[in-house]
Amino acid sequence: MPIKGSGSGEPREIDRFDGGVGWLAYPDEGMQRASHALATDEGVWLVDPVDADGVEGIYGDLGEVAGVVLLLDRHGRDAVTFAERHDVDVYAPAWMTDIDADTETEPLGDALADTAYSVERLMDNGFWQEAALFDSEAGTLLVPEAVGTAPFFLAGDERLGVHPMLRLFPPKRLREFDAERVLVGHGAGVLDDASDAIREAVATSRKRAPTAYLNALKGLVS
Numbered sequence: 001m002p003i004k005g006s007g008s009g010e011p012r013e014i015d016r017f018d019g020g021v022g023w024l025a026y027p028d029e030g031m032q033r034a035s036h037a038l039a040t041d042e043g044v045w046l047v048d049p050v051d052a053d054g055v056e057g058i059y060g061d062l063g064e065v066a067g068v069v070l071l072l073d074r075h076g077r078d079a080v081t082f083a084e085r086h087d088v089d090v091y092a093p094a095w096m097t098d099i100d101a102d103t104e105t106e107p108l109g110d111a112l113a114d115t116a117y118s119v120e121r122l123m124d125n126g127f128w129q130e131a132a133l134f135d136s137e138a139g140t141l142l143v144p145e146a147v148g149t150a151p152f153f154l155a156g157d158e159r160l161g162v163h164p165m166l167r168l169f170p171p172k173r174l175r176e177f178d179a180e181r182v183l184v185g186h187g188a189g190v191l192d193d194a195s196d197a198i199r200e201a202v203a204t205s206r207k208r209a210p211t212a213y214l215n216a217l218k219g220l221v222s
Contacts, residue, residue, distance in 0.1 A: 011052045014188040015181075019138055020044075021059055022183060025052035032150035032187045033077070036142060037062055038133070040115040045069050046086075047133070048144050048185055051078040056085075067091050069112065071144040073129040075185065076100035093119055093131045122146055122171050132177075139180030141194065146171050147201055149187030152216040155208035160190050160197040162205040164216045170205040174198050 015022035020038040035049040037059035043066025044059060065086040068079045071093070079090045080103050092099050094107035108119050108131075117133040123146070124130075133142040146163055147153065153161035160182065162170045175198065182198060183189040190197045 011055045011058060013058050015183055015191065017140070017181060017191065019135070019140055020062065020183075022189065023055055023058045024188075025050040025055060030150070030152065032148075034183070034185055034187060034189075035077075036183050037065075038112075038115075038117065038140075038142070039063060040066075040112075040117070042066055042113050042115050045112060045115070045117075046082050047071060047142060048075045048077050049079065049082045051081050066113070067106075069108070069133075070099060070101060070105065071131045071133065071142070072185070073098060074100045075144055076102065079103070093121070093129075095121065095124060096129045096131070120173075120177075122173060128166075132174075134177055134179070136178070139178065139194075140183065141177050141179035141181070141198075142183040143174070144185035146174065147182070147198065148184045149190065153186060153212070155211035155215060158201060158204075158208070160184075160201045161208075161212060162201055164209075164212055167205050167209040167212055170202045172202055175202055 012024045012027040022034050022036040033050045036047045038045045039062040043064050044062045047069045067088045068083045068090045073096050079101050083090045089106045090103050091108050092105040111118050116135045120132045120134050122130045122132050130145055147160050179194040181191045182194040
């Protein structure tokens with residue numbers, strides 16, 4: 001199983017709900033990079049998107065694309081490709097520096113344009129800069145990297161796991177969000193009892209760290 005996919009992929013739809021949809025551009029890759037399209041009154045926003053043949057067919061029914069959003073300083077992914085395809089800008093939180101994107105980004109303030117999504121600062125240090133999007137009315141939380149459901153995130157029977165590099169010091173702010181669903185940047189999202197899954201993931205992060213590290217190591221050598 002390759003860590004990252006490339007070439008011709010057969011994207012798989014994930015996370016479809018009333019306010020959007022996600023996809024895995026290369027479902028067989030180990031990292032399970034997930035992309036999302038969020039449908040809002042201001043148009044469709046593509047978040048940390050990965051390109052593959054046919055992905056437009058997954059989100060095309062949601063409406064016109066308004067912009068592309070990057071939420072992690074090192075998640076450039078295929079943002080430029082999608083921006084050029086839809087003739088829109090690439091956006092990132094204004095406080096992020098050294099964003100891994102081959103283009104200038106437009107700054108996001110406390111909200112995603114005039115949508116219901118707030119831009120939440122999860123981590124901001126010289127090692128890691130990450131934001132989340134949260135629609136408190138709909139209960140939708142999108143977290144690009146701090147937690148995930150891809151195998152290398154998980155330990156034991158976890159539905160949601162903290163990133164291996166954050167296991168010892170998980171971002172406790174995640175517990176503040178009252179989310180019905182959590183969409184993640186690696187793997188399919190958790191679409192029910194999301195708040196419970198988040199709080200359990202943070203609370204047991206350190207305890208389950210040895211198992212998580214072993215799983216991550218197995219994934220790298222398999």
